[in-house]
Amino acid sequence: MTNEAVQTGKTVDVTLTVTEKDLWAFSMYHANAGLMGIFNLLFTLAALYLLIFRWSGTTTPYRCLLVICALIFTVWQPFLLWTKAKKQAKRPAVKDPMRLVFDDEKLTVSQTDNQAEFTWEQMGLLDAKRSMYILYMDRVHAYLLPKTALGDQEEAFRELVTAHLPKEKRRKI
Numbered sequence: 767m768t769n770e771a772v773q774t775g776k777t778v779d780v781t782l783t784v785t786e787k788d789l790w791a792f793s794m795y796h797a798n799a800g801l802m803g804i805f806n807l808l809f810t811l812a813a814l815y816l817l818i819f820r821w822s823g824t825t826t827p828y829r830c831l832l833v834i835c836a837l838i839f840t841v842w843q844p845f846l847l848w849t850k851a852k853k854q855a856k857r858p859a860v861k862d863p864m865r866l867v868f869d870d871e872k873l874t875v876s877q878t879d880n881q882a883e884f885t886w887e888q889m890g891l892l893d894a895k896r897s898m899y900i901l902y903m904d905r906v907h908a909y910l911l912p913k914t915a916l917g918d919q920e921e922a923f924r925e926l927v928t929a930h931l932p933k934e935k936r937r938k939i
Contacts, residue, residue, distance in 0.1 A: 774929050776922040778868040782915035784860050789851035790844075791897055792910055797843060806839040866909065868926050873901075875909070886930040894938040899923075 798806055813835035821829065854860055859877070867874040873884045890902040899911040916923055927939055 773870050774922075774925050775870070776926050778916070778919045778923045778926060779865070780867075780911070780915050780917075780919060781863050781865045782912060783863045784855070784910050784912070786848075786851045786855035788898060788910050788912050789854050789860070790848050791895070792900065792908075793847040793851055794844060795895060795900075797847060798839075806843075810836055810839050864909075866911065868923060870926070870930070889931065890935065892927055892931055892936050892939060894936075899939075 797803075813832050816824075817829070817832040817836055824832070862878055864875065864877045867876075872886065873889065875882045875884070884903065888903070890904055893900045893902070897913055899913070899916075901909040901911065903909070911923075913920060924939060927936060
C-alpha cells in the first residue's frame with residue numbers, strides 16, 4: 767500500500783499566529799545547522815581557548831579581538847537574529863492569524879482574504895524540532911507550526927503526516 771492510499775479519517779484544524787520567538791528559534795536553527803553550526807562552535811571554542819590560555823602572553827588589542835571573536839556566534843548573531851525576527855513579526859503576512867487545515871487529501875492554508883491548497887505530493891520536507899514543526903514547501907518557503915498551537919491535535923497531525931508523507935520527506939517524525 768502506498769502512502770497516498772492510506773486514509774486516516776483525521777482532520778487537523780489549527781489557527782496560529784507565528785510569534786517573534788518562533789521566528790527567532792527558526793532563524794537560530796538555520797544559522798547553526800549542519801557544517802555552519804560546527805564551524806560556529808569550533809570558532810567560538812578556539813577563541814575562548816586562546817583567550818583563557820594565552821591571556822598573559824597577548825597584547826591588549828589581541829585580547830579585544832579574541833573577546834569579539836568569542837562573542838560573535840554566542841551573543842552578536844543571536845541578537846541580530848532576534849532583531850530580524852522582531853521586524854518580521856510585525857509584517858502582516860506573519861502577524862495576521864493563519865489557519866491550516868490538514869486532512870487526508872490536502873493542506874488548506876488561509877489568511878485574511880487569501881487561501882491556498884496543497885496536496886500531500888506538493889509538500890516538501892517536514893522537520894520536527896523541539897518546539898515546532900517546520901513544513902518546507904520548497905527551498906525558500908516554509909510554514910512554522912508551533913507545537914503549542916497544535917495542542918491536543920498533535921497526535922492526529924503526526925498520524926496524518928506519517929500516513930501521507932513518505933519517510934524521505936520527514937525528519938524526526
